[in-house]
Amino acid sequence: MRVEISRVRGSSPREEGAVMFVSDGAMLGTIGGGQLEYMALDEARKALKLNKYICRMDVPLGPEIGQCCGGRVEITLTQMDSSARREAVAQIQAQEEAFPHVYVFGAGHVGRALAEQFQHLPVHCVLIDSRSDELDLSIADVEKRLTAVPEAEVRNAPAGSAFIVLTHDHALDFLVTSEVLELGSSRWLGMIGSSTKRANFESFVRSHCTGLETETLNCPIGVSGSRDKRPAVIAAMVVAEVIAALTSEPAVQTSVPAS
Numbered sequence: 657m658r659v660e661i662s663r664v665r666g667s668s669p670r671e672e673g674a675v676m677f678v679s680d681g682a683m684l685g686t687i688g689g690g691q692l693e694y695m696a697l698d699e700a701r702k703a704l705k706l707n708k709y710i711c712r713m714d715v716p717l718g719p720e721i722g723q724c725c726g727g728r729v730e731i732t733l734t735q736m737d738s739s740a741r742r743e744a745v746a747q748i749q750a751q752e753e754a755f756p757h758v759y760v761f762g763a764g765h766v767g768r769a770l771a772e773q774f775q776h777l778p779v780h781c782v783l784i785d786s787r788s789d790e791l792d793l794s795i796a797d798v799e800k801r802l803t804a805v806p807e808a809e810v811r812n813a814p815a816g817s818a819f820i821v822l823t824h825d826h827a828l829d830f831l832v833t834s835e836v837l838e839l840g841s842s843r844w845l846g847m848i849g850s851s852t853k854r855a856n857f858e859s860f861v862r863s864h865c866t867g868l869e870t871e872t873l874n875c876p877i878g879v880s881g882s883r884d885k886r887p888a889v890i891a892a893m894v895v896a897e898v899i900a901a902l903t904s905e906p907a908v909q910t911s912v913p914a915s
Contacts, residue, residue: 666727
């Protein structure tokens, strides 16, 4: 069963066009969770048992269902034949292929922590290192690239990608970061380090990269007022910044339109 928010009035957990798919024993996607989703899930499974082709729900999001959004949503539930199921799979695959790329240069402690968090988010994360033993330590379900020339990966990155630079070598950090700045089409760029490292990088740019601007560089990264330097904590703060940048206009990825 295809369950879609077909109309929104006021505030709601998800936008018009948000979709989830429901079978007797499974579900994929979400229309916002909470009681609204529970009601829609229950209605979808009832419709499947009764072999209904299409039905609709009109739900006020107020105290009567235990949600405080205050708006109202209309939900359309449509039974799917084999052709519709194939089309839904193709749409999901197209959405995944359109995910923005996030390049993590360096598979050390923080790099691996970043990969572990990005694997659960709607991005295509690429973990890059020249050291096979460090890459092998990552168990995250992300793409991993072993290369002797990490900076070359920048040149083939899609426009609007995010780059996080934290290799084992400051000189390599500078090289990769300057490549991203030269590229000029990144959505977010960060380099691990300190204020001193940033100053050193800016000196490097003045000496080796004529006319290159560094205003878009985030360095240090993962600060946000916290002094906690545990890799997972640094990664969490960086991930939040990257996702905020990637999902803000005009980088937000829109849903594949329903047929």
